[in-house]
Amino acid sequence: MTTTPPWKVVWVTGASSGIGREIVIQLAAGGVTVAASARNAGKLAGLGPKVKPYPVDVTDRAAVMLTIKNIEQDLGPIDLALFAAGTYTPVEVDYFDPIVFETAIATNYMGTVNCLAGLMPLMLERGAGHLAWIASVAGYRGLPKAAAYGPSKAALINLAESLAPELGLRGVSVSVVNPGFVETPLTAQNDFPMPFLMQVPEAARRTIEGLAGKRFETAYPWRFVAIMKLARLLPYWLYFWLVRKSVIRSQPDHPKS
Numbered sequence: 257m258t259t260t261p262p263w264k265v266v267w268v269t270g271a272s273s274g275i276g277r278e279i280v281i282q283l284a285a286g287g288v289t290v291a292a293s294a295r296n297a298g299k300l301a302g303l304g305p306k307v308k309p310y311p312v313d314v315t316d317r318a319a320v321m322l323t324i325k326n327i328e329q330d331l332g333p334i335d336l337a338l339f340a341a342g343t344y345t346p347v348e349v350d351y352f353d354p355i356v357f358e359t360a361i362a363t364n365y366m367g368t369v370n371c372l373a374g375l376m377p378l379m380l381e382r383g384a385g386h387l388a389w390i391a392s393v394a395g396y397r398g399l400p401k402a403a404a405y406g407p408s409k410a411a412l413i414n415l416a417e418s419l420a421p422e423l424g425l426r427g428v429s430v431s432v433v434n435p436g437f438v439e440t441p442l443t444a445q446n447d448f449p450m451p452f453l454m455q456v457p458e459a460a461r462r463t464i465e466g467l468a469g470k471r472f473e474t475a476y477p478w479r480f481v482a483i484m485k486l487a488r489l490l491p492y493w494l495y496f497w498l499v500r501k502s503v504i505r506s507q508p509d510h511p512k513s
């Protein structure tokens with residue numbers, strides 16, 4: 257890690273796997289005390305002496321409240337919270353299951369809201385702290401197979417935009433992290449090409465660097481981010497034409513190929 261972390265105590269959700277886990281490891285290596293949360297307690301163990309496991313399901317509001325209380329009692333005030341807990345199930349238009357949508361919103365969006373509901377009042381009272389969460393470039397515009405995941409991530413970006421100005425005035429920073437494709441168990445299920453696929457250590461390093469700089473948005477890899485930001489400006493007819501072309505290219509057996 258090139259940046260010296262400016263925090264004493266950091267809470268990370270989604271810490272048992274992928275990006276969240278690697279962020280915990282890199283922060284701990286930089287001397288930060290880390291409270292690590294996810295559902296799987298076994299996978300939170302053995303992350304080193306600077307890492308204390310606090311297993312919790314972020315969809316369980318009461319359990320989240322208790323976890324925050326326990327962390328602050330044990331470790332002191334949380335300086336930075338990074339909500340990385342997330343889930344992704346691709347949506348096939350022929351198998352449209354509302355449960356998939358419910359789970360995406362409950363975990364990705366409401367899971368973050370539950371964590372905010374517990375921690376934000378404490379940070380506001382202190383007039384200090386940094387709240388951050390991982391959304392995705394999939395929240396920029398609708399993408400194939402992301403009909404459940406994309407809206408949950410778009411909502412997280414909007415949530416950050418909505419809270420940042422007001423919390424900023426009261427001494428609390430808000431940041432949103434928007435990764436492109438990163439090689440983790442979450443993306444392992446994708447059966448389509450993932451442009452500019454990034455490795456986890458690099459994604460974690462860039463996330464920490466962005467948060468240390470108190471950037472509102474940290475997004476990577478830049479080439480994919482630039483394409484997706486440009487795509488936001490395109491009129492629907494052109495955007496849909498490009499998406500259809502890419503779907504047909506990635507699925508040679510598609511009926512329209």
Ligand SMILES: NC(=O)c1ccc[n+]([C@@H]2O[C@H](COP(=O)([O-])OP(=O)(O)OC[C@H]3O[C@@H](n4cnc5c(N)ncnc54)[C@H](OP(=O)(O)O)[C@@H]3O)[C@@H](O)[C@H]2O)c1
Nearest residue numbers: 270272273274275294295296313314341342437438440442
């Ligand atoms: N990989 C990518 O390309 C990519 C791109 C953009 C954004 N993201 C976002 O980055 C974040 C991390 O993703 P990843 O790729 O590292 O995925 P991952 O390896 O599958 O990790 C997901 C983490 O979330 C935890 N989690 C899931 N449901 C939970 C719940 N109800 N309560 C508490 N923890 C829960 C999982 O732990 P347990 O199962 O132990 O609970 C795990 O630690 C996610 O928000 C994801 O949407 C990923």
